[in-house]
Amino acid sequence: MSAPEQELKRLLHFGREIPFYQPGDRVKNEVYHSCVSNTIENLLAGEKIADIANCIVKAYSDGYSAHPSMLVYALAVCAKQNTNPQLREAAYKALKTVCSSSENLFLFIKFAKKLSQNDSIWGSGFKKVCKEWYLKKDVKTLAEIAGKYKKCNGWLHKDIIKLIHLKPDTPGRAAIIKYLLFGIKAAKKEFGENSEAHEILNYLQTVEDLKHLTDEQLAARSVEIHHFTIDHVPPHLLKSKEVWGALSGNLPLPVLLKNLERIGTLGFLKPNSVLVNKIIDAIKDENAIAESHLHPAHVFVALQNYEMSFKFVVEPKKVAKLPTIPNPKIICALHELFASTCKLFLPPTGLRYSVAIDLKSLKTTDKCYRCTQVTSAEASIIIAFCLLHADREVSVSVANVEEELLPLELTKNMTISNGIEKLKQSRMQRMKICTPVEWASKQKKEYDVFVVVTDTNHKGISNAITVLQNYRKEMNIPNAKLILVMLKCHFEPSWIKEIKDPGVFVIGGFDGNVPRLIEAFSRGAF
Structure with missing residues (x-):
């Protein structure tokens, strides 16, 4: 995997081109513009054109991305670059998959508009893709979308329909487009007598009626009968117990x-x-x-x-x-x-893991950065449990006073509380990042992935990388990896950009994406 290709995969999986993940909305904070564009330009220089769009589609299909909106942004960059028409065409083709929902379509348009600055985004290629988006969807599905989202990410369906000069191909679809452009009254006036549009208009009328209902019982009944979701329900009804019961x-x-x-x-x-x-x-x-x-x-x-x-x-x-x-x-x-x-959603990787836990405190007040409801101890056990449930060869350990690793006896049948109790009983001591790798080397233990979970903000990792590289040679495991999880790290360490080894990944903080990113990195997804 080339360096630009790995940078792209990192961007798609966790929103950074460097090997450092930190929870937070990167799109909302607008800290992604230059790195995505530069990475794609580097790939174009290396003639990796087809791989770019394929990587975006694969990341979307796998569902592993911690920042799904980053996939849409990367696709918008591909579509709006002027260097390679082939990539632009591939991006429009990928848009059908990645932007199948109206939220992602609107987000793509928002990004494309921003990237285009003063230029128009409505070229013939993009108009064609947008027309297909509306014309190839099942009529009932399109009606549901129209009822859910009239506006998203600053764009209205009405805006898009006008800009692409959409011509509906069936009466049902025409009724939906009329509704989006001019409202339910205009749609019923033109298509009320058409048998093909009758069911669609009744559904859209019910959606409109729900928006103006004040009777909670009637609203709940409507939600239950028509299988409405939370996006159909107006805010004033989301304070009703009856409506939530129906939802x-x-x-x-x-x-x-x-x-x-x-x-x-x-x-x-x-x-x-x-x-x-x-x-x-x-x-x-x-x-x-x-x-x-x-x-x-x-x-x-x-x-x-x-x-x-x-x-x-x-x-x-x-x-x-x-x-x-x-x-x-x-x-x-x-x-x-x-x-x-x-039991259901932790696929095996077939790898051998060494998980080392290094916490200086097990107090309930010691919370993770970006996930203050979860303690450092809970996060450590969650990470260990996810690996234990997925793979057979997983050893979880803590250090003693001599910095020797002692096994932490965790089993699949334990609860999180049981795991924390085991941590308390272990009397663990502090360890360096390199300790698990050094211990494995001395004991001639073979591991593919070392995971160090700590509540310490370390000042460097270069020594641990050197130890890892020596371990690879000694044990003949060239792809051995090191993952450092600093649960309370609230900043980007200055030494992160010094990491050149592709087998090293650092995480600062914790959220629900962390165990999945550990698994994805371990199996070589980025």
Whole structure:
């Protein structure tokens, strides 16, 4: 893998061209412009044209990216560069896959507009792709999209339709376009008598009616009958217990988990609430779990978000009352979901791992950077558990006073609490980054990946890289890798840009993406 190609894959997976991941919205913070453009220019110079678009599509299809919006931005850079028409054509072809949703299409247009500056983005190639986006979608699917999103990322469907001069090919599609351009009344006036458009217009009328409903019971009934999702429901109805009860069966599991904290703080998940049973049924639904492809780390972060949110609910100027606590049944269901996702969604890599944990404190007040609901101890155990569930040859260890590694006896059947208890009993001591590699070398132990999880912000890694390179030669494992996870690192270390070894990866902080990035780097995805 060439250096520019690896830089591109890093960008697509975690939003940086250097081997350092830190949680946070890189697109929102606009810290991606020059690095993406420079990387793609370097690849073009090396004539890796086809690989660029293919890499973007593969990263999207694999679903491993910690910053999916970065894929859209990279695609926009490819489409708007003027160096190579072949790459531009490949980008428009890839757009059909990467921007199949209206959110991503609008995001692509937003990026393309920004990259074009004063130039028009509406060339014949882009117009053609946008026309196909509207014309090749199933009519019912397009109606659902029209009902969900009229505006996203600063763009309206109406804007795009006017700019591309879209000509619908069926009465049903024509009715949807009329609705997007002029509203439901105009659509019904023109297509109300057309039998092909009748069902579509009824659906769109129901969407419009929902927006203006104030009766919570009627709104909940409409959501239940028409299988509306959260994107269809206006904000004023998202404060209704009845509406959330109707939504709970329609929401994909990741969306439900994302909104669990919100539902809880509204006070809808108190004991004996009917909504509690509906939420639990949704969390335990085997089909929903299978379709979700949720990573266990995301489940645990959602669990902690829900559990910890009650500690920060403040109601000023109100009479003192008993504090609200998280519903224990919901907590139990989330723990079961965590166990299920560990069994279902952690594919084996076939690699041998050495996981070394180095924490100076196991206090509940020691939180991870960018994920303050999760402690350093919890994050360490999560990382270890994900690897233990995925692969057979995983050793987890801590250091003693002599900096010798001692095994930490963790098993797949343990809970996170059990794992933390094992950490407390281990009486672990501090270690250097290179300690696990040195220990493996002395003991003639063969490992493909060394993972060091610590709450220390180290001042350098050069010595550890030298030890790793010697280990590769001694043990004849040329692709052995080192991953350093600094759970409390809130800045980009100055020594990161000095790392030239492609087998070294550093993580600062923690979020639900970290274990998946460890797995992806280990198997050579970037």
